[in-house]
Amino acid sequence: MLEFRIESFLTLCECGSYHQAAELLHLTQPAITQQIHHLEAEYGCKLFRYANRRLEKTEAANLIETYARAVRHQEQSLRERLHRQDSACYLRIGATKTIGDYVLTEYLHHFLDDSNHSLEYLVDNTEHLLRELEENRLDFAVIEGFFDKERFDSILFCREPFVGICHKKHPFAGKTVSIEELLSETIIHREAGSGTRAILEQALRSYNESLNRFKHRICISSFKVILDLVREGYGISFVYNVLADNDPSLGKFFLQGGQMVREFNIVYLKGTVQSEKIKWFFGKSVF
Secondary structure (H helix, E strand, O other): OHHHHHHHHHHHHHHOOHHHHHHHHOOOHHHHHHHHHHHHHHHOOOOEEEEOOEEEEOHHHHHHHHHHHHHHHHHHHHHHHHHOOOOOEEEEEEEOHHHHHHHOHHHHHHHHOOOOEEEEEEEOOHHHHHHHHHOOOOOEEEEOOOOOOOOEEEEEEEEEEEEEEEEOOOOOOOOEEOHHHHHOOEEEEOOOOOHHHHHHHHHHHOOOOOHHHOOEEEEOOOHHHHHHHHHOOOOEEEEEHHHHHOOOOEEEEEEOOOOEEEEEEEEEEOOOOOHHHHHHHHOOOOO
């Protein structure tokens, strides 16, 4: 019975509405309310409250949610392990776009060289990958964006410079430019929710500036399209150095104020044990 109440609780945490939770679980709204009241009696604390007509989680609910998601993940991992062959290895991995397309290829090939290995490999933006981790649809993800360390644990994979890119004959190529020079250009940037956009926005805030201050803006969700547009001179962009170095047709530039360096982290749900799966994919190189 407790397991069913926890599932009702997690569904309510996810959708933030008793009505929606009832629809998702094919129950009545009073039934969901009753399950939550039973949990509150079980743990001796209030789990939800209304503020300005919006349902909000209490601090106790946040703590229980972290624990409950970890338990659900561990149970699913146990079931998978019991039903697979002893020699088989199956992973569900996520990666943000720079990392997924340009950084992990060697590890991917090495992992799949073993015929007993199989995997799901999702390349998407940081926001979506973190949601997939919380929903127990990924074992771990390698991301360059920001994440909530109250909800996720991590292992540092590497540090990578974040640089400007432009057409090879652009005046910025090979130079360090001021924020004023930068804002006079057309910026080509990623969509909301991507790690690289968040990092660019953070860098601009340190100058008390924002994306809206550029002369023109172009928002593209595909790195391939961004690189094509930069090559053709439609604007400038910011990417990780590994991506810039992968394309000799691009020029690189730097923003005054020091080099921007960001972490690539292996991220997984707090409270879960993923060291074995991480070693399967990366070997001992990250420990």
